[in-house]
Amino acid sequence: MRIERHQVDAARVEKAREDFVNRIGRQVHSYSRAGLMTTTEWQLISESFLDYLGALSTTRPDLDSAEAKAVLKDAAEAAAGAVTFAAYYPHDRFHVFLDYPNFGMSYDPEYGQERDPRHRVTAGEWLDAFCLAIVADKVFAHGEAFSWARQLMPDGPVTPTRELVDGFAAHFFEEVDFPDPAEASEASEAVAASNAAAAPAAGPQPGLRALRALTDGDREAFDAALLALLQDGQHGAGPDSLLPLVPIALAALAYRTHGWTPAVDTDYLPHALVTGFETPGPRVHGLGRDPRPDAVARLAAGPVDLDRPTPAxxxxxxxxxxxxxxxxxxxxxxxxxxxxxxxxxxxxxxxxxxxxxxxxxxxxxxxxxxxxxxxxxxxxxxxxxxxxxxxxxxxxxxxxxxxxxxxxxxxxxxxxxxWETALSYALITGSSEDLEPLVLAGPTIAAEDRSPFASYRTALHDHLRGADPLPATERALKAVERARDQGFLPPPVVLFSQLVEGDETSLNLALLDALEAHRDHHCVADRATDTTAALSLDILALVCHARRTRGWAVHVRSPYLPPRLLAAAGRA
Missing domain, CATH: 1.20.120 (Four Helix Bundle (Hemerythrin (Met), subunit A))
Incomplete structure (x- = not known):
């Protein structure tokens, strides 16, 4: 069955897309200069990201792009920032960081102050933030904040939205009994009858039925509930209305938990958001994992060409x-x-x-x-x-x-x-004379390394000085997500791990992954202007080192890998 999306205001779509990089930067910095950033400011920032994401979906409904992935991540982080503020301020220390505009805000406890009831989140705000967290795979990163903010919600009637809040909380945290759909809807109807402000519920609401079906592993019931949610009709003139968060979150849960693809064909459920920007087959993610079948086939058929879209x-x-x-x-x-x-x-x-x-x-x-x-x-x-x-x-x-x-x-x-930069130069040129002092010195001869890159640099150093690099390599693999969460492009740890393991085929697979990650990182926001956009010294250094020390062939052709340098390394 096909469900077409509703029409939105073309002018609002164009406004959401226009100069977004600079506009979101101005917005977050304006809020930070105006005083304390509270739930309101973080929600407004999240709404701006969602508007832009919806606008992007008008030309690419599957949203399978590096730009969309970065925008989703920060839409979720900003929404979670509002929830975190409601949960923790002014009693706890916390930090909110947005990668896209490279902006963060730290909060310290304000002793003697009480929570301001104006800074609580409503059930609807909590639900939107939680759905974004599901799609961006950030629920457990912010789980405590969601739990606290839910407990601090303003009192009010039992509405369908509040039922869904309780249902999602039960599904993820098991902190309350899962609400029975029929009983919950009867309660909603009773409240609605005595309180005109409450929306009446017509039978068991589809959102709760979908959650129950996910818990029971009942695909038929889930498909029916998801279809009912989408057939209820999506409304709104803004581009964000093209992305109904509850159906998308439920579809994402179904796919990532059970492997269920949506039974309904609709652009309301962008493929990338449902699958978590998944590419066909499991990727190379570290020591001992299986490579992507599609990439294996491509590399086996001959050199794979990878473009460099950033401008000169x-x-x-x-x-x-x-x-x-x-x-x-x-x-x-x-x-x-x-x-x-x-x-x-x-x-x-x-x-x-x-x-x-x-x-x-x-x-x-x-x-x-x-x-x-x-x-x-x-x-x-x-x-x-x-x-x-x-x-x-x-x-x-x-x-x-x-x-x-x-x-x-x-x-x-x-x-x-x-040290890492100097090492890359020495490995690319192949000068043993220049490499010698770097190996003798090590990365921390002059300063401690507290960054997410520390284990990777240690592993490099261990490998070059003849020590066992595997312990540091395994730590570096675990630190990849920490680097990404802090707004950094992680180092090519997997590529290095395949060099250490002595696996030429896996090295080429990891090389393709590393270059795609580098390319995608610099296609987001204004990163095309970064000095590192045209060339990754880290990746190039590892490839030249593999060519020089092991004689391995490189099956990826790209401007990121200048052939003249690879040829020189292969002759060494």
Missing amino acids: RPLSPDSAARFERRTLEAITPKEGEPLDAWELTGALRYQTCLLSARASETSDATDAQLANLRLGSGLGAAAFRAALAEPGTEVEVTIDGRPLRFPAHRDTDFGPVF
Whole structure:
């Protein structure tokens, strides 16, 4: 059976889509400057994301895109932020973070204050937020907040919405007896008869019947209840009305719990939201898991082509000349003054900007990019030779063929991030001379690593120094979601794990996954302007290392993997 979506206001759709990246940024920062952000502000932000998501669905009803996935995530986080505020403020510490606009707000306890009843969430607000959490797979991340906010809801009549709140709570948390649909509806009718403000319930409501069917594993009953929900009619002129949250959440639960696909054919249930943006077959997610059958077939048939949709972003001639000049200044002795190893950190950043800008214009490495790589590799190695030197001594280094002397120096800027960047340059160029001080130093020689990337860097270091990398690799795999939740693109841990395991086929599968994740990350919001958009140094470094040390073939063709660099690594 096919159910067509209703028509919405075209002008509102266009308004929701127009310049959303900047508009949502202005909205969240405006709220943050206006005072305390409460349930109201977080709900308004969630509504903006939902409007945009609905607008996106008018041109792509399945919503299977990186942009839609990022928007859904923040719509759910903002709605959960409202629930969390209602649950915890002013008695507990909590934090709300939105990845899309890169915005977060931390709340500390306000001792002596009482909860403001105006900041409670209604049953309808709780239900919308909970449905978004289901679809975004964030229920248990915010489960305690949902439970507390539900207990603090304003008193009122038993309405169908409140019945659904109790039903969802019972289904997930088992904290109350699951309401019987017939009894709940009779209660609603009794209340409605004595309270004109309450909506009358006509028989057992479909939402509760669907939840009961999910609990019982009764697919026929579930399909009938979901159909009834959709046939009740969806209304509204705004694009958010194209995405009925309760039916979508129920369909998502059915698919993810029982593997049931919706029996009804309708764009009201976008495929990506129901399946959790699933691609065919299970993905490579870590040690010992099965690869995706579709990707195996594609790679077996020959090299897989992966495009780079981000636009070219060349530097102006003046900017390029300034970066080259400042790099040269960092490695040019001034009369009567010693060189400063700290200057090498800025010089490596300049070379990375030059390399990335030049890479964005071509699908293969140019002579200028090769020069950036050689120089960057030498800069990173020199910094860590200075960090390893005994205080009060000088160290001799060679950078781009120039013999230089640097006083021993260990700066906190020679921290884990800088180490990882320098390591990528050394692995791409294959310079064993430049790699040596990085392996000797390790990622934490100058600063502790408290980031979600710490285990990955430890695993890299263990692998390169001949220690067992598996314990750190397993920790790094577990930290991937933490990195993603904090707004970071996770490091290519799975790709590294396949290198460690010595599995060439799985490495190519993981490479395809890693490059797709990199591409999708930079297709969201304004991330196409990031320095890292055109090239992932981490991924490229691992591939070059696999080619150089194991002789493995690479079955993915992409501008993210300049053929000239892969060929050079294969000849080593």
